[in-house]
Amino acid sequence: MDLQGKIAIVTGAGSGIGRASALLFAQHGAKVIASDITGKQDDTAAGNPGSITAVQADVGKESDVQMLVAKALEVYGGLDVFFANAGVSGGFEGIFEQTVEEWERILQINLIGPFLAIKHAGKAMADAGKGGSIICTASVAGLRSGAGGPAYTASKAGVVNLVRIAAQQLTGSNVRCNAICPGLIETGMTEFIYTKAREKGFENKIGQLNPMQRGGIPGEIAEAALFLASDRSSYVNGHALVVDGGLSSSHPYTRQHFGQTAT
Secondary structure, eight states: OOOTTOEEEEESTTSHHHHHHHHHHHHTTOEEEEEESSSTHHHHHTTOTTTEEEEEOOTTSHHHHHHHHHHHHHHHSOOOEEEEOOOOOOOSOOTTTOOHHHHHHHHIIIIIHHHHHHHHHHHHHHHHTSOEEEEEEOOGGGTSSSSSOHHHHHHHHHHHHHHHHHHHHTTTTTEEEEEEEEOSBOSGGGHHHHHHHHHTTOGGGTTTTSTTOSOBOHHHHHHHHHHHHSGGGTTOOSOEEEESTTGGGSOOOOOOOTTOOOO
């Protein structure tokens, strides 16, 4: 899955899935703008001079997304791939506990961020006339309830349908737009789950609800992103690619009662 000559932007590239993807893209020949809000994007770029350029940005701000696209054009002379990966979990509080402000923050990053990526990267790719690939990180939580908090779940469901409408509205441009729906992956976002399980000696129960009976690692999602970024996926468009060990192939039983929050 050669990315030689391709120019990519990866957001949330300071750790986890974003860092793994930025490194993998560079390994396969891409020139990468690695973006994060935390400053950790510098660690991702370290040791990869010429292949990865670190840029600090807030993907929920339109001006910052415009800046990332402009940076790719300025530094590398084009843009072929935008992996809108940055996101936040927002916790597991229930609908009746979450505030409007919490919903606004989660939706701003998780849903408006990908919208801004599509709006600005999609236009830049279409205007260049070479086509391209936009990839957005959704989640199995966006497919059905039980895998995240209310605002997070709603934001990721929005991403799934966002890539579908974007694929339609980019008709004729040869710009493809797809989503990846990860299951339980060990990242900074899920660190508390893994830490709690290990402290209690329940590490062997992590991921027990999926047929693989384990959690995933960032590199496994990066491989899916690499496929969607490459020309190997040239006929994949408007699709939500599930990478969850088989979790969403069934309906694991959970019940939440009014007044009780799932843990």
